Amino acid sequence: MSLCLPSRRIATSAVFVYSPASSFLTPCMHRRTISFWRNSKDKKEQAPKTSDSPLTEEYLRKKTQQRGAIVRGGLSSSSIFEDEELTGVIPQNLPRAPGMQGPVLRNPDSMAAALDPDPVGRRLWERKMVIRDIRKRGRLTRTQLIKRQERELISKSQDIKGSVKKLVPLAKQITGKTVDEAIIQMRFSKKKAAKDIKEHLEYARNQAIVKRGMGLGAVSGSSSTPIQIKTKDGKQIKVTDPTTIYVDQAWTGRGYHQKSIDYRARGRVNIMRHRSTSLTVILKEEKTRIRHHNEREEKIKNRKVWVQLPNRPITAQRQYYSW
Template sequence: MSLHLPARRVASSAVRTSACKPTLHLQQHLLPRTQRRNAGWFGWGRGRGSSEASATSPFAQELTRREREQALAKQNMDRTQGASIFDEEIKDPERLQRQQQQEERETAGPMTASRVREHVERAENPDPRWRVRFLKKKVMQMARADPARPLPREQRIRLSEKRHASASPPLPTSTKKLVHLSHQIVGKTVDDAIAQMRFSKKKMAREVKWQLEDARDRAIAAHGMGLGSSSSSSSSSSSSTSTSTTTTTQEDDNNNNNTNKPRKIQTKDGKWIEVHDPTTLYVDESWVTKGPWRGARVQYHARSRMSMMWRPTASISLVLKEEKTRIRQHNEKVEAQAKKAPWVHLPNRPVTAQRQYYSW
């Protein structure tokens, strides 16, 4: 079956056009060309031959010259780039620090805390000069106070007595086990408590012993506690002076001699002890607190049941004081008992609201 006549004419015309070459005018339009916009004096490409005229204009030549200069400068910059012996001196330290903080912030993520030194210091001590201002404020208050008016009892105790508090890191044990060691050392001197922990069979005894030694060293270094009384040196120096001493120095010598003598005092537990040096350190308070969980494991039960067993942690806190605190507490207790009025079994008071008949 043959094609229709219009279809044959179209096919024959397509064969003839494919066999012959396109004209020169068509070749100029069919060849690949790079489109470019040139500046002209009378608009962009108006009229015939405007592209050739705009390409040869002085403004277009100036643009092409600038482009060549920019390309040459970029090539020279690329050629000089690379590692150099002056790179470390040229780099900005602040810029590097900002980049490092940005990298740490990106790697840390939104849920983890920042480990940058400035952030850690700001979190641990938000106001570094708070204690300085607080002490200055207290000194100003004492200076403005009336000299004839005595200080409150709590301030007098803080000025005359010292204390040091410390807490251990979370230990891999429970409060039920650690509380027995805490009860064992409270009320004892630091040396006796260390001896108790040294010969104890408990596993956490060595951790408590290390905490006692650390608290003792920090109390000596930070507060000057447990250095011994200077009464012996003061008494020897006062004896070498001339006999024309005042009554105040004689009273001070008497007080020093009294402090040198061993004293028997009663503790809060009701035990009687003998104190030779009022600066001896002892454990005034000791308590145990819970810490974060350190892990968990599965505990299997009957009938395909199970539960989680959490591994606990505990921390022990200590408060160290000097024996002069217990001496003061004993003296206050004795004075309070001496001031107490005698107990009367039946006080002499009038009997009122009594009836002579029964009320039923």
């Protein structure tokens, strides 16, 4: 019986066994950095870095001067933060002007650091808007005019437990209905996600009222007559108040999902995915739906009558038969 080994492997093993410089016989020193042993005094003694650019030095010098020139103003007697000053959240020993009993007035230049951080960019933007207005002579596009006259709100919900397949029927159910009617539909729905959709509709309705001023009724002194309109899906509805909020669009979006193990027979496992879905709604007023109805009626009214043989000049005719 013969043993077949490479000669270089045998030589390496022999050197490792009989060599006195083996790694387990001789001490091994690891090199490590000792930069953290420096004292804090060495850092302080280092000269500050200076920039070679004169523009940078001038900018830093002006910035330091501006910081030192900012003086914090006091609070007026009618300020809503007066209680915080009494409790010590805001210091009471504010600087006072000579000859004045009250605190120093707030300096607009100091407040501009937070309110208007980029004054040059703001002036350029205002100039650009003025030039655009002069070029168009104050005329607005149809989209801009509609946005000025009609209100809308886009509201996206948080992730709701459930897949897109389960929430799409609920989104289709509330589309085209008024917000109050959609809330009633979700209140009596047997679906599990209907409760979350109902809460989101209530939140979106409140946001539309507070942020956009929708659904507040007609302006005092003006009256509106009930009108029968036809929606884009062919339904006939009666509108008594043009400011009534309705759900114009509703769609779902896929969110994050979590995974868990489903233990099966014979030592097998499956991966379960617990999905989440978000719901986005667009709320508008009945004024928009009335405009869409009038545009469709006007388009049908201006439609030309179809004629089987229209009276038009004959062109590209031959004086003899093709065959």
